Amino acid sequence: MAITQFVVNGLLVGALFAAVAVGFALIWGVVDIINLAHGEMVMLGGYTSYWTLTAVTGNAEGSLGLFLATIPIAIVLLFGVGYALQRTLVQRVIGTDIFLTLLVTFGISIAIQQLGIQAWTANPRSIQVAFADPSLLVAGLVVPKMKLVAFVGAIVLTALLYVFLQRTRTGRAIRAVSQNPEAAALVGIDVEHTRAVTFGISSAIAGGVGAFIATILNVQPQMGLIYTLKSFVIVVFGGVGSIPGAMVGGLLLGSVEELTAGLVSSQWTLAVSFTLLIVLLVVKPNGLFGEVTEP
Amino acid sequence: MSTGSEEGGALRSILPPSRVDDLFGFCGDHAWALLGVGAVVGTLPPVFGLREGYYMTVLTEMYLFAILALSWDLVGGQTGYPSFGNMAFFGIGAYTTAILVKDVGIAFPVAMVGAGLVAVGFASVIGIAVLRLRGHYFAIATLGVLLAAQQVSRVLDITGGASGKILLDVPPGTAFYYLFFGLLIVEMGLVYYLSNTRFGFVLNAIRDDEEKATAMGFNTTYYKTAAWMLAALFTGAAGGGYSLFNTFIDPQTAYNGAWNVELIAMALIGGTGTVAGPVIGAFGLHTIIEIVETAFVGWQLVILGAAVIVTVVGFPKGVVGSLGEYAGEMEYYKRGGMAAGGGEAASDPEAEPEVEAGE
Amino acid sequence: MSEAADADATSGVAEGASPTDEEAVLRTDGVTKRFGGLTAVDGVDIEVHSGEIVGLIGPNGAGKSTLFNCITGTLSADEGRVFLRGRDVTGRPEYEIARAGLGRMFQETRVFGEMSVRKNLLVAAQEGGAGVGSLLRRPDDRLLDRVDELLAYVDLGGLADVRAGRLSFGQQKLVEFAMELMAEPDLLLMDEPAGGINPSMLENLIEYIRRANEDEDATIFLIEHNMDFVMEIADRIYVLAHGERIADGTPAEIQNDQRVLDAYLGRE
DSSP: OHHHHHHHHHHHHHHHHHHHHHHHHHHHHHTOSOOTTHHHHHHHHHHHHHHHHHHHHSSSEEEHHHHHHHHHHHHHHHHHHHHHHHHHTGGGGTTSOHHHHHHHHHHHHHHHHHHHHHHHOSOOBOOEEEOSSOEEEETTEEEEHHHHHHHHHHHHHHHHHHHHHHHSHHHHHHHHHHHOHHHHHHTTOOHHHHHHHHHHHHHHHHHHHHHHHHHHSOBOTTOHHHHHHHHHHHHHHHOTTOHHHHHHHHHHHHHHHHHHHHHTOGGGHHHHHHHHHHHHHHHOTTOSSSOOOOO | OOSSTTTTHHHHHHSOHHHHHHHHHHHHHTHHHHHHHHHHHHHHHHHTTOOSSHHHHHHHHHHHHHHHHHHHHHHHTSSSOOOSOTHHHHHHHHHHHHIIIIIIOOOHHHHHHHHHHHHHHHHHHHHHHHTTOOHHHHHHHHHHHHHHHHHHHHHOTTTTGGGOEEOOSOOOHHHHHHHHHHHHHHHHHHHHHHHTSHHHHHHHHHHHHHHHHHHTTOOHHHHHHHHHHHHHHHHHHHHHHHHHHHSEEOHHHHTOHHHHHHHHHHHHHHOTTSSHHHHHHHHHHHHHHHHHHHHSTTOHHHHHHHHHHHHHHHOTTHHHHHHHHHHHTTHHHHTTGGGGGGSSOTTOGGGOOOOOOOO | OOOOOOHHHHHHHHHHOOTTSSOOSEEEEEEEEEETTEEEEEEEEEEEOTTOEEEEEOSTTSSHHHHHHHHHTSSOOSEEEEEETTEEOTTOOHHHHHHTTEEEEOTTOOOOTTSBHHHHHHHHOOTTTTOHHHHTSOOOHHHHHHHHHHHHHTTOGGGTTSBGGGSOHHHHHHHHHHHHHHHOOSEEEEESTTTTOOHHHHHHHHHHHHHHHHHSOOOEEEEOSOHHHHHHHOSEEEEEETTEEEEEEOHHHHHTOHHHHHHHHTOO
16 A cells, blocks of 8 residues: 555655664764754765775675675764864864854854865765665565665664663763763763764764665765754654654654655655644754753 | 953054954944945945946845845844844745746836845744744754745746746846845944844843843843844845846755855854944955855855854954954953942942941 | 932831731732642742832742742742732733833843843833834933933942943842842842852942832842841841741741741751
8 A cells, every 4th residue: 555655665764864863862962062064974974885885896886795894984984074073173162152053063064065066076876786676575565675774774773872872881971971061070081082972973873874875865965954954853853862762753754754755746845844843843842752951 | 251362462562452442432433424434435336337247246245145144143143043044035035026027027126025025924924933942943943944945946836946937137237236235234224223222122132131031021022023024024135136136046046055154154253243243244255255266166165164163163253243352351340340339349438338227 | 210218117117017008019819839749839928018128038949939930920820819019910921020010130140241231221121111112212311311320329330331241240230130220110029139249249239229129119029048138138028938938027026936947947
């Protein structure tokens, strides 16, 4: 049935949105800023994967295994980018006027976008992953294999993050800083380093997701802002502190978009998403799950 | 935080704070006269032969950006609600004139007024939802509004979809020069006037402490909405002029994301919360961007991003703001400092309380 | 505006005055506020008459700030009514109550930091209401003179053009106080005015408040923990404990009231 197909499509892509949103929420909660350049990390991850694959195979095509091998590269690279951005630029505006922090990340976003256009042109690129048979047929529903892989990938990344936060020392440090930076400093945690690590991890996850997006959609230098905004919608819905909330939010958003695309037209999906954003902000500015945060 | 305190040596000897203070005082006392002089000076270039071409366009665009920056500042710098979506008003105004002139056949001046009004109408509706948000949420919501407006324009037929609209039969370049210049002068005068009335004071109060303003009896929603609609009026009208000036409008141009950042950057670099700041910022930054654009095509936005970052990190009060601080840094101490108000003055004879019969 | 003070009249109001002499500027009738299972304010009746300085004291958590917030409209009382000059203002929006003549000073001392001291006072002036005409008019000379007058009153005259955020904490408190006087409220609520003030400034503050009470006819209702301060300045005092009013009377009476001592020492 068509609607079920749309919902399934939505869930598949929604997990990707959720993974991006989780990183966004992490920065928000720990570094206490809204990172308007978050979407650019997705974009950069996609391009990293694209160019790495091209360097190996000569064009942006390859086997699944080869593609998956580019993911760690994207992750590591984006971690470095995120860490560096935080340490050099963002750090300087923490604690100042909210507007200034927004503007800095916005400036970084624009700068990265434009550098991207200069370097790679505005033409969309995509990665072709070779499958013998691109789709599975499950209970009458078409499930593209790559989307399924992306779905699993997003879940894995999110799960890894969750485990990391719960089980490792750095993860605990991150949680401590998000709750009370001063107290964290008092117990010997290097707050600046921890914030930068958080920024790095969030960017890394976003980058990983970006790689998957390059395979199931495409990448172009200006794609980032939309992912930033979707992350915002999801986090507002799910609450800043809540990973489950973000997951639910992402899946929901994906489903709503796919349903809109299928039932109305794909041209209206973004309009629907943004209307949702505004409705959400008006109705529930502090999110439905998770902690209440001061805007 | 005074920006000049440590590095001061050379700066202080050339331009001591008292001089700057005098300058500010002079400008404050003679503001209207200065505006008048500026108005006259601005009308001169076409009279002296600049009728068309590259420089005419640059100047015209400078005025346009000044209008956009000043309008943004009314809500962002004066009222404390930094919108990241003002270009939505611009685009709506642009499309309105485009449609009115091309499809409905209305005369351009009337169409421009229409553009301003439609933008105001849009602002009042959106404002109901958006102005009740604070800080981050407000900024992102406005960004969402901008993107939504852009998407809708891409989808509708009346706006020409993704290809936009082409306008022919437009007035000559000088007409736009005077149009934008005039609009700028009007707006500068209006904002300056308002900044000295209670309306302006309340806006600033909302910026500094909205809860306190409410506790003092001000219906802040009313004031915020008024400022928001005023900003929309000028931004929409400017957009309305722009679509004809450019002879072409499409979703990318109408809701130009880069301009969105630029106008904020201009207000910031020039100095938010002032009248001169956004205008100076617009003139300065636009000139720089034009220069960069001719020398290194395509890099202007990278430079813009860098300029934003440098300003935010280095001198967030902008040119006018930083100068103002620099000028006033000794004011507090000259006028009594900590001792005023009978603070430490245990030995101040005037501060002896006369103890009356307690009750 | 400035009426000649009759020292006897003002100090006499609190002692022998019967509540029916004149309508109370502020009256609460059974105000109750609950947060979940906790009753923060429980059926509190208080009255403040014109020209009085009334104190509100009680141990921490007694519900004093909550009561204040119910009066100002920041919170809505679950039960009971609030009357300002005889007018029922229960449940009205905060800005409306403020406009109706209720001024409020905050515990953490809030002024508009980026604006000059002068502008802070100009904003506070409520003459002419909020009609479009008065909003768009520039401040007239009378208003400007009044600003200078009030600033001189609190000895801050020279700082009129300095950014309010530059002033010391104590000075900001004085600015806030002057702002309230500018607004000429029927009733001024002060939330811990003595908080964070050094002893010498405290003496001045008491003096300023007293003078305002006499010269400007300011009626004041204040929350305070500093017992010396309250006992010295208040005509009458209400005592709250566990959300209930447990005592009221003159400072002398309160100091000797066993119930009050018990409440503060934790006996019940």
